[in-house]
Amino acid sequence: MENKFKYSEADLATFEQVISNHGWIIYEDAVDADFLKEITDSLAKLYEIRRKIQINNGIAANMDGTLHHLVEKDIFTLKFLKQKYCADQIRHFLKGNYILNSLGAVINVKKTGRYVQNIHRDIRSFTGDFKLMIQLMIILDDFTLDNGATYFLSGSHKQEEKPDDDFFYNNADRAVVKKGSIIAFDANLWHAAGKNYTENPRRALTMAFTRPFFKPQLDYPRALGYAFGEGLDENLRQVLGYNARIPENLDEYYQPVEKRMYQPGQG
Structure with missing residues (x-):
C-alpha cells in the first residue's frame, strides 16, 4: 500500500489533508505490545458471553466473530479510553467535544462470513461536509492480503451512492498494516473487511465517536x-x-x- 496513508506522528495538518482527500489515515506503532496482548487475550471470553446472547435471541446468523459494546468496568476499556488515542484528531474532525458511540471488536477467521465483509459505511445518513462520526480501528494482529486486510475505497466518503461490487473491489485500497497501528476514518467512507484465507484469526477493535447530541448505540x-x-x-x-x-x-x-x-x- 502507498505510504500516503501511513504516519507515525499525530500532526493535525497532515491528518486534515489525508482524511479530507482519502477518507482514512493510518498511525503506526500507536499501541504498545503489552497492552495489545492484554486486549487480545481478553477477547475469547468476552466473545463467548456475547455469542450466547446472540444465539439465545435468535440473531446469530452472520454475526459470528463480532463483539459489540465492550465498555465494562473490569476489562481493558477504561484503560484504553484514558490513553486518549487520536483525541486531538477526533476533536478536530468533529469540531469540539465528542462522545463514544460504540466500542467493539471483530475476530475474522477463515471458516466464517459476517456482515462486516459486505460493502458498507457505518453511518446510514450521508452527511457530506458536516461531520457527525469518526471511527478508529485498533489493529491487534498484522493485517495482510491473505488474512483479510480491510478494503477502503479512498475518496468515497464524498459520495452518497454505494459503489457496485466490481468498481469497489477493482479500486479499493487495502489496509496492510502492522499490529499496534490505529486506522482513523470518516464514517461516510465505503469499506469492507476482507476474507481470511489463513488458519489464524485477524482481530481488531472497532469504535466510533460522534458529536455529543448524536445518540450512542448503548x-x-x-x-x-x-x-x-x-x-x-x-x-x-x-x-x-x-x-x-x-x-x-x-x-x-x-x-x-x-x-x-x-x-x-x-x-
Missing part, C-alpha cells in the same frame, strides 16, 4: 451506573457520555447548570 452511563461516573476523571465522563445524558423526569430536568444531565459545550 447508554453507557446507565450501563456503568451514574454513581460510577462520579469517580471518573473529566475526560472519561465526557467521552462516555456522562455530560450528554437525557433527563428521566422533571426533577432531573429542573437543575442548576452544574448539575444538569446535559452539560454546556456539548453542541
Whole structure:
C-alpha cells in the first residue's frame, strides 16, 4: 500500500489533508505490545458471553466473530479510553467535544462470513461536509492480503451512492498494516473487511465517536451506573457520555447548570 496513508506522528495538518482527500489515515506503532496482548487475550471470553446472547435471541446468523459494546468496568476499556488515542484528531474532525458511540471488536477467521465483509459505511445518513462520526480501528494482529486486510475505497466518503461490487473491489485500497497501528476514518467512507484465507484469526477493535447530541448505540452511563461516573476523571465522563445524558423526569430536568444531565459545550 502507498505510504500516503501511513504516519507515525499525530500532526493535525497532515491528518486534515489525508482524511479530507482519502477518507482514512493510518498511525503506526500507536499501541504498545503489552497492552495489545492484554486486549487480545481478553477477547475469547468476552466473545463467548456475547455469542450466547446472540444465539439465545435468535440473531446469530452472520454475526459470528463480532463483539459489540465492550465498555465494562473490569476489562481493558477504561484503560484504553484514558490513553486518549487520536483525541486531538477526533476533536478536530468533529469540531469540539465528542462522545463514544460504540466500542467493539471483530475476530475474522477463515471458516466464517459476517456482515462486516459486505460493502458498507457505518453511518446510514450521508452527511457530506458536516461531520457527525469518526471511527478508529485498533489493529491487534498484522493485517495482510491473505488474512483479510480491510478494503477502503479512498475518496468515497464524498459520495452518497454505494459503489457496485466490481468498481469497489477493482479500486479499493487495502489496509496492510502492522499490529499496534490505529486506522482513523470518516464514517461516510465505503469499506469492507476482507476474507481470511489463513488458519489464524485477524482481530481488531472497532469504535466510533460522534458529536455529543448524536445518540450512542448503548447508554453507557446507565450501563456503568451514574454513581460510577462520579469517580471518573473529566475526560472519561465526557467521552462516555456522562455530560450528554437525557433527563428521566422533571426533577432531573429542573437543575442548576452544574448539575444538569446535559452539560454546556456539548453542541
